[in-house]
Amino acid sequence: MPQVEPIIEDEEFQKAIPPIGAEDDPELDRPLESIAEFERRQAAKERQEGEDAAVPVAGGTPVPALADGDTAEAIGDAPISDSELAAPLPPLDSFNVEPVQFAESEPDRDDVKxxxxxxxxxxxxxxxxxxxxxxxxxxxxxxxxxxxxxxxxxxxxxxxxxxxxxxxxxxxxxxxxxxxxxxxxxxxxxxxxxxxxxxxxxxxPGVRYKFSEITIKADPTVPPRLIDDNFPLKVGEPIVAERVQGAEAAIALKLPQEGYPFAKVEQRDILLDGATGEGAYTLPVEIGPRARFGGFETTGDLAFDAEHVAVLSRFERGDLYDSRMVDDLRQAMVASGLFSTVAVEPQRTGESAGDDTEYVTMMVTQQAGPPRTLAASAGYGTGEGIRLEGSWMHRNLFPPEGALIVRGVAGTQEQGLGVTFRRSNAGRRDKTFELVAEATRSDYNAFEALTGRVGVRWSYDSTPLWQKRWTYAYGAELIATSEDDYDFTRGARNRDFYTIFGLTGQIGMDRTDSLLDPTKGFRITALVQPEGSMRGHFSPYARVRLDASGYYPVTDNIVLAGRVRVGSIMGAARERLAPSRRFYAGGGGSVRGFGYQQLGPKDPNLDPIGGRSLNEAAVEARYRFGNFGVVGFVDAGQVYRGSTPTFSDMRFGAGIGARYYTNFGPMRIDVATPINRQPGEARISVYVSIGQAF
Incomplete structure (x- = not known):
């Protein structure tokens, strides 16, 4: 082994080591003293330090020692006597006070990025x-x-x-x-x-894993391939989390739609093989018993009983369970406006329904909400003026769903008050019974009228929840009205009193995609009103009207819409008809660009007198972007003295409108002008309302 030179010599190292033996420090060999002796020695030491705490300075005045044993420094170069300490302070105004100069702060660096x-x-x-x-x-x-x-x-x-x-x-x-x-x-x-x-x-990224095996552990279903046919994952496709979750959700959704209300999708298992880049997928599914609808039970703070719940349902006892029908029932109850919360859930009964199925009871948990509603609306139209309408409604004053509605109208040209009793879902879902009593005052260029009306009406209507292909309505009404009309033989306006009894029948067909804002499809509505008027003697007649509209989506944002209207009054001369029962055209819901009721025959004062037939048409191009929209339109129409519309002397109006789309339908503002404007016609007409023009 090679010789290694030492870093320092041994003699130098030994000298650097401090002495630790008893021969070097006798204190190391001394026996330990007792605690009492130690405390006495410490006390004596503290007394000695106290005596040395004052240190003399020049002049013989002691200066107290500081806490750490250092002495306090004398103030000034000369000693200070007691008399100087006792002297009064000089007045403040004798001081020469100079403002303190502060150094500039370091610039703020918060904006450094x-x-x-x-x-x-x-x-x-x-x-x-x-x-x-x-x-x-x-x-x-x-x-x-x-x-x-x-x-x-x-x-x-x-x-x-x-x-x-x-x-x-x-x-x-x-x-x-x-x-x-x-x-x-x-x-x-x-x-x-x-x-x-x-x-x-x-x-x-590395290797993308794929399904090598897909196993669904479930009992047999009816039909046998119910799960397999509705499970979109396939062997060999990549393991994508979104598709896996969507496939499992599809099964959880489909089984309750096909008679399995208690089906549950359990926790999946995917076993990955890093060597092959494959995964074996296993999904347990508990399908539960196959079931059919049984009866209804209800609990909670009730707005109505289980019998009326059955009226709202669109399924019968014995129908195969379908969760879509359950959702529809829950939505119908919510749409009634009578609940703050409502839940509909199946409960097992164990009662056999045959065919390896059992009945389930639908448990409806209700929590009734506030039944009263205040509502208001406003609109404006050239010729109609400002119209304000308000209502108070108690939706369940006469259970089930018997509403009392008080309605008032305050406008520049119409005022009125009415009371309505309405029974919704009367014996059948979406069938409505109404009993109406109202009094109105109307003051238009065509006529001025004081009218009282009572009416009864049954209807089967479309709703936003359930849009019907076919709708209908029928009813009767009794009208007593005092109205003025222009008498051409006398050359002046006369006031007459009319008593009118009429029947109403209406049928509609709807093939559109939306009740409030359609973008495709068509609608047709036919109205027939046989009436009789008492003015000296009885005059029977019939009012007939046909409305049709169609909608075509040009692009995702542009819709072409069109409508036509044809009407006729047969069986009585115009003079035998109360002015309010004649046909008029013009205005926001008719032919835009003209004032309300301004088209058709006129008296020598250029006031409209109405007619016995009419025709109208309109075309709109609707462009929507987000919650806003722009509409360009052309309207046409005319009113005729005879009972048959001749489609001659048509008047046209054109304009542009703005739309703001809300969850209850679009709000609209339309501005229009008449084409080939005649003397006395307004150059610009403005219409503000809720909903599309048609």
Whole structure:
């Protein structure tokens, strides 16, 4: 072994070691003293230190010692006598006070930012089955991108990089890349040139795992392939989390629709094989008993009983259970407006319904809500003026669903008050019974009227919840009205009293895609009103009207809409008809560009007198962007003295409108002008209302 030179000599090392033996320090060999002796020695030492606490200074005046044993420094160069200490302080005004000059504070550096840009490498990947680009998803969720290229310091950039690395791992795993490697770094190479830092995310996706086996553990169903036919995952496709969750949701949704109300999808298991890049998927499903609808029970704070619940349902006892019908029943109860909360759930009964099924009872849990409602609306139309309408309603004053409605109208040209009793879902879902009594005063250019009316009506109507293909209505009404009319033989307006009894029948067909804002399809409605008028003697006649409208989507945002209306009054001369029962045209719901009721025959004062027939048409181009829309339109129409519309002398109006779409329908403002304007006609007409024009 080679000789190693020592760092220091032994003699020098021994001298550097402190003495530790008894021969060097006799105190090490002394026996330990008792605690009492130690305390006495410490007390004596403290007394000695107290005597030495005052230190004399020049002049013989002692200066107290400081707590750490140092003496206090004398103030000034000369000693201070007791008389000087006792002397009064000089007055404040004798001091020469100079303002204190503060140093400028260090500039605020809160606005200092580090600029950076994001670079993602390797995120676009491809295999033989599919190409994916997840850059947009990463961009939407990234903390780096959310920072808009600025950070307070480098630590913040590193924190965002770390968060985005975890995000990238989750995104790739959701697409089947379970072995992905994500590295992050900060590239400062461009700092010398003043370029931003680079926050770099390097991605190595690795192998995309695929299904090697799909096993669904479930009892046999009816039909036998109910689960398989509605489960979209296939062997060989990538393991994508969104598709897996969607497939499981499809089963959980489909089974209750096909008679299995208690089906449950259990926790999945996916066994991954890193060597092959495959996964074996297993899904347990508990299907439960197959069931049919039985009876109803209800509990809670009731708005109505189980018998009326059965009226709202669209299924009968013995029908195969279908969760869509249950959802429809719950929505119908919510639509009644009588509940703050309502739930509909199946309960097992154990009662056999045959065919290996059992009856389930529908348990309806109710929590009645406030039954009263105040509502108001407003509108304006050229010729109609301002119209304000308000109502008070108690929706369940006469259970079940017997409402009392008090309605008032206050407008520049119409005022009225009415009371309505309405029974909704009267013996059948969406069938309504109404009993109405109202009094109105109308003051238009065509006529001035004081009218009282009572009426009864049964109807089967479409609702936003259940839009019907076929609807109908029928009823009767009794009208007593005092109205003025122009007498051409006398050349003046006369007031007459009319008593009118009439029947109403209406049928409609609807093939549109929406009740409130249709974009495709068509509607047709026919109205027939046989009436008799008493004015000296009885005059029977019939009012007939046909309305049709159609809608065609040109693009996703543009809809072409059109409508036509034809009407006729047969059986009585115009002079025998009360002015309010004649046909008129013009206004926001008729031919825009003209004042309310301004088309058709006129008296010498150019006031409309109405007619016995009419025809109208309209075309609209509706463009919607978000919650707003723009409408261009052309309307046409005319009213005729005879009972048959001749489609001659048509008047046209054109304009543009704005729409604001709400959850209860669009609000609209239309501005129109008449084409080939005649003397006395307004140049511009404005209409404000709720809902599309048609």
């Amino acid at each position: 580090i600029r950076y840009k994001v670079e993602v490498n390797g995120l676009v990947v491809a295999d033989e089955s599919t190409d994916i680009d997840l850059a947009d998803l990463f961009h939407d969720l990234s903390a780096l991108y959310d920072g808009d290229g600025e950070a307070a310091n480098g630590a913040m950039i590193r924190a965002r990089l770390s968060a985005d690395a975890e995000l990238m791992q989750r995104i790739l795993a959701s697409e089947g890349y379970y072995d992905a490697v994500v590295d992050t770094r900060i590239d400062r190479s461009g700092r010398e040139r003043g370029d931003p830092l680079k926050a770099v995310v390097d991605v190595t």
